[in-house]
Amino acid sequence: MRKAAFVLGLSAIVAAPVMAADPASIDWSKISATTVPLFYPGQSSYEWLRSDKHPGASLVRDGKACTTCHTGKEKALGDKLVKGGPLEPMPVKGKNGTVDLKFQAAYDAKNAYFRYQWKTQNPYPGSEYQYQRFDGKEWKTYGYPKLDKVVQEGKQPAIYxxxxxxxxxxxxxxxxxxxxxxxxxxxGERDMPKQFTKEEVAANALLTAIKKNDVRKYLPASRTNPSDWKTGKSVEEIAKIKAAGGFVDLIQWRAHRSNPVGMADDGYVLEWRLFDAGKNMFSGNSDAKTKAPKFMWDAKKVGYKSITADQLRKGDHFLMGEQNVVPFDPNAGWKEGDMLPRYVLSRADAKGSAADNNAIANWKDGMWTVVVIRPLGLANDDDKSLKEGGVYNVGFAVHDDNITTRGHHVSFVRT
Incomplete structure (x- = not known):
């Protein structure tokens, strides 16, 4: 099969042209693959890399690549950092330091296809997300990521x-x-050193302007001082950076919030980790005023209106807007311990640039196989347009074992 440059930066990997109106029909055994080592980074931030605490700081400040010093050392780095120390003040017991990610890419006249495979640490797919649990009086969040203090202290179960x-x-x-x-x-970001306070966020001009109540990923170009999240540029300045293409595309496949409806979400990073324009395939299931759920399962269709903790990971527990939900009934005889998912999913509701990406996935024998389908030639102002012959820098991350924020495994950029 003829090979054509499409996604570069994966050693000898390029994307192969295929005839694939149906992505499930691609013969992946004929597409070359590479294994990308992912490692646990702890709290190694932009600022830490440039500090005297990092032996390679002078090289970083001079604009050198991380791989100048660390090529082939991902396993050693991950296994060291995950155990705890200056870069990991809250180590997760039993967490693996590395993940081997198998990656393949193909394209046809309309789409690019990214295929990922990795083994999960747990003997089950991580398709559960946090719940709302009735405590006899109120509905409260049940389950948190493993980096959260309430999980590490045993006060809440790990669910993500x-x-x-x-x-x-x-x-x-x-x-x-x-x-x-x-x-x-x-x-300053979530789960990082010097994490933001609510008061700091409320007083910040940029975050107030973009209506955000915490600090998430951002690019240095969006700040007057790249090492200080508080120094945001004006909305007008950031708009000019975005118009010039100075953002990174961020495509996330989610086992609970996108996979059940056959999609992957579409976002980007510039002044914050933002979703693309339009509407996502998932939305919150909590009423802003009453704090009670908005929807519950349709018992006539699925046989139950809610679940309890002993049913976790014993089936698919998704609220599907077009299939199995009805409006929440506060008089439905709720008992302490009844639980409903925090999010409702709807493929039909997903619209605009936020709804660009489709996906198919399955978990079998301890391994996820995920194929993300990305249209070629997108012209939205919040997308990177993928084209035959295009050269792209890419980075990968896997969140595994009930974790979020920085608790992932990441790759060095491939260029």
Whole structure:
């Protein structure tokens, strides 16, 4: 089969042209593959990389690539960092330091197809997400990620979805080709050193302007001081950076919030980790005023209106907007321990640029196989347009074993 450059930066891997109106019909045994080592990064931030605590800080400040020093050392780094120390103040007991990600890419006249395979740490798919649980009086969140203190202290169970993420840069983000996702990881963000306070966020002009109540990934170009999240540029300045393509695309496949409806979400990173314009395939299931759920399962269709904790990971527990839900009835005889998912899913409701990506996936014998389908030639102002012959810098991340934020495994950027 003829090979054509499409996604570069994966050693000898390029995307192969295929005839695939149905992505399930692609013969992946004929598509070359590479194994990308992912490792646990702890709290190694943009700021830490440039500090005297990092032996390679001078090289980083001079714009050198992370791989200048660390090629082939991913396993050693991950196994060391995951155990705890200066870069991991809250180690997760039993967590693996590395993940081997098998990656393949193909394309046809309409779409690019990204195929990922990795083994999960647990003997079950991470398709559960947090719930709302009735305590006899109120509905409260049940289940948290493993980095959260309430889980580490045994006060809440670990519940969070698996995720597969790719960041894509087309050469327009300064230093991404050298330092990848570390450009987006900063002190002050969730679960990072010097984490924001509510008061700091409320007083911040940029976050107030974009209506955000916490600090998430951002690119250095969006701040007057890249090492200080508080120094956001004006909305007008950031709009100019975005118009010039100075953002990274962020595609996330989510085992709970996108996979059941055959999709992957579509976002980007610039001044914050943002979703694309339009509407996602998932939305919150909590009423802002009453804090009670908005929807419950349709007992006539599925045989129950809610579940309890002893039913976790014993079936598919998704609220599907077009299939199995009815409006929440506060007088339905709720008992202490009844639980409903925190999110409702709907493929029909997903619209605009946020709904660009489709996906198919399955978990078998301890391994996820995920294929993300991305249209070629997108012209939205919040997308990187993928084209035959295009050259892209990419970074990968896997969230596994009931974890979120920085508890993932990441790759060095491939260019």
């Amino acid at each position: 979805e698996d995720r597969m993420t790719i960041m894509i840069d087309d050469g327009k983000v300064p230093m991404f080709a050298q330092q990848g996702c570390w450009l987006t990881c900063h002190e």
